[in-house]
Amino acid sequence: MYAFLTLVSVLMVLVYLFFLHLLILILLALFPCTVCRDFAVLEDHTLAHNLQEQEIEHHLATNIQRNRLVQHDLQVAKQLQEEEDLKARAQIQKRQKDLERQDSEIAQEIQVKLVFEAEQRRRQEEKDEDIARLLQQKELQEEKKRKKHYPGSQGHEVYEDSYYSENGGTKLRGMRQATYDKPLREQELSDAEIARKLQEEELLADQADQKAAQVAQDEEIARLLMAEEKKAFKKGKEREKSSFERRRHDQDWKHDASESPRSRSKEGPETQRHKGDKSLRSQPLLDDFEHARYYTSQPSPSRQFSKPEHSPKGSRRKQ
Numbered sequence: 547m548y549a550f551l552t553l554v555s556v557l558m559v560l561v562y563l564f565f566l567h568l569l570i571l572i573l574l575a576l577f578p579c580t581v582c583r584d585f586a587v588l589e590d591h592t593l594a595h596n597l598q599e600q601e602i603e604h605h606l607a608t609n610i611q612r613n614r615l616v617q618h619d620l621q622v623a624k625q626l627q628e629e630e631d632l633k634a635r636a637q638i639q640k641r642q643k644d645l646e647r648q649d650s651e652i653a654q655e656i657q658v659k660l661v662f663e664a665e666q667r668r669r670q671e672e673k674d675e676d677i678a679r680l681l682q683q684k685e686l687q688e689e690k691k692r693k694k695h696y697p698g699s700q701g702h703e704v705y706e707d708s709y710y711s712e713n714g715g716t717k718l719r720g721m722r723q724a725t726y727d728k729p730l731r732e733q734e735l736s737d738a739e740i741a742r743k744l745q746e747e748e749l750l751a752d753q754a755d756q757k758a759a760q761v762a763q764d765e766e767i768a769r770l771l772m773a774e775e776k777k778a779f780k781k782g783k784e785r786e787k788s789s790f791e792r793r794r795h796d797q798d799w800k801h802d803a804s805e806s807p808r809s810r811s812k813e814g815p816e817t818q819r820h821k822g823d824k825s826l827r828s829q830p831l832l833d834d835f836e837h838a839r840y841y842t843s844q845p846s847p848s849r850q851f852s853k854p855e856h857s858p859k860g861s862r863r864k865q
Contacts, residue, residue, distance in 0.1 A: 552607050685733065
């Protein structure tokens with residue numbers, strides 16, 4: 547509202563100055579004199595003063611509006627900060643409630659587990675008591691059977707009981723009851739010892755089975771590795787033999803190709819026979835060398851076709 551009033555006042559001043567300036571121009575046109583000129587200068591000073599005041603007022607109004615905007619922004623920022631704080635507090639409270647709920651659930655689960663374990667323990671105790679009672683009954687039955695098999699000792703014991711009961715001998719009866727209870731305790735202890743030994747034997751058997759399985763697995767892996775190494779060794783030997791035979795075959799072929807028919811015609815039968823004998827003597831040496839080099843592998847086929855390889859040469863030379 548204040549800015550609107552300021553704008554209206556500025557417009558009114560501008561209209562007033564416009565009409566005043568128009569009036570001055572008319573007067574200058576009609577009365578060109580010094581007074582009019584002085585009046586025009588005065589009017590210009592007045593106009594400048596009014597413009598300066600308007601600028602000052604506009605600046606003040608702008609400052610006021612800026613301050614109001616800053617205050618409004620501060621209030622909005624403060625409100626937003628309060629809202630953010632409330633949201634953060636709500637999230638913290640929600641997280642705390644979730645943690646409390648989780649803790650209560652975990653505590654309830656632990657409580658249920660403890661109750662279940664207690665119930666299992668109680669059932670185990672009842673089961674142990676039943677087993678002990680059955681063992682005791684079994685022992686009593688065996689004792690009765692022994693008494694039936696030996697009635698003389700039973701009558702003697704009955705006589706002793708009646709005698710000592712008449713004479714107030716409760717101490718001896720208590721000792722006899724302790725002797726009856728002692729085998730039961732010994733039987734229970736022996737059963738527990740047997741169960742413990744059986745459990746230890748089972749554990750030892752499991753460990754032995756695991757060790758045996760591990761040893762068998764290691765042996766299988768070692769066997770596979772050895773088989774692979776043997777295959778690689780055989781392949782290398784075969785490759786080396788084939789290369790050696792190829793080189794020897796190439797040398798023989800070059801040697802045969804280098805010999806001319808003229809040289810063969812000039813050679814006598816004795817020379818041909820000497821060369822054939824020399825080739826035959828060199829062949830066992832090569833066979834011995836191959837046998838010493840490839841003794842680990844199977845017999846090489848070089849021996850089978852090495853002799854026929856020289857035999858055509860010898861036959862051709864004899865011809």
